[in-house]
Amino acid sequence: MTRRDLIMKDISVGQRGIEVGPWFNPLAPKREGYNCLSMDVFDTETLRSRANADPHITAQQLMDIEDVDLVGSSIAIGDLIEARGGSGTFDYIVSSHNFEHLPNPIRFLNGCASALKPGGMLRMAIPDHRICFDYFRPITRLSDWIQSFYTDQHRPSLANVFEGRAVFAHYLDGxxxxxxxxxxxxxxxxxxxxxxxEEWDFWASRVRAHGSASGFGEDEYVDAHCSVFTPASFELLVRDCGFLGLTRFAVAEVASQGYEFHASLQPVTDTNDLRPEDYATIRTGLLHRIRNEEAENSGAFQKCRQSLEDTQAELRRLKLLYGVT
Known part of the structure; x- marks a missing residue:
C-alpha cells in the first residue's frame, strides 16, 4: 500500500470530508471525485501566488493545488464549519503534517469532533520527532497542551520558536x-x-520591541513545530485529554510508518468510555513505551543492536562451518 492508501484506508470517494492544509499534495483531491472541502489559512489565489514564487515547486505541483473552501486557522475548524451549518455532518477529516504546527491542539481536536458525524474519523500523518530536525527536542507535555488551551493560544509562542531553533538538527552523510x-x-x-x-538575542529583542512577553505584533505569525511526539507520547496525550474531559476522541489506531506515524481518532458520544477503570495501567504502559521509543534512536541502543547483529551473524557462520542445524 502507498502512504496515501494507508492514511485514506476505509475512506471512500463519495463520503463527505475535510482536508486540512493539503498545499500541493492533497490526499482527497476533488479532481478525483472526492467530496472533500479543502481548508487552509490562505485563500486559493494567495496559495498559488506563494507556490509560483517558490522555485522548488514544480508546474505540476502548482496545478495540483486545490481550490480552498474554508479559509482560516485550523484551530478554528469547528467555528468555520458551524458557520456553514455543517456541524456533525462530515464522515472524515484528514491532515498530513499539520497537527504538530498547531498552537492549540485541544481546540483543534474539539473543533474536529464537532464537525464529524457519529462514527466519523480524524486521520492524521504526524512526524516522529526522532526522525526529523526535532531529533533533540523533548516530547511535548500534557501541561503544554492544557496551558495553550486555557490561554487560548492562537499562534506559536516565542518559546515554541526558540525551542525549535535552538536544537534544530541535521546529520552528516559523508x-x-x-x-x-x-x-x-x-x-x-x-x-x-x-x-x-543568536537565538536568545532574537527572543529578547522581540520582547523588548513589543514591550510584552508575546514578542509578536498583532497580525504577525512565525511558524514552528508547537508539539513534538513519538507515537506513544501522542497516544498518551490524546488519551489523557479524553480522560480529563478536555476532548472526546478515542484512539482507534496509532501506527509507525517510517519517518512519521499515522493516527486514527474517533469521537465518542459517551465520554465515560474514555475513563476506563484500568486507566492507570494503560497509562503506565504508554509511559514505558515512550521511554523505550526515545531509547531506540540513541547511540547506545544502536551500538547494542549492531553488536547483537554481529553476534548473530558470527553464530550463523559457525553453525555453517561445523554443520550445526
Missing part, C-alpha cells in the same frame, strides 16, 4: 548535510550547529 532523516540514521552523525546566543 560530506553532505542532510535534513531528511531515516530510522536508520546513525546517532553519531546527528548534529546541532545553531548559534544559541
Amino acid at each position: 560530506g553532505r548535510t542532510r535534513y531528511d532523516f531515516f530510522p536508520t540514521t546513525p546517532a553519531e552523525t546527528v548534529r546541532c550547529d545553531i548559534q544559541l546566543a
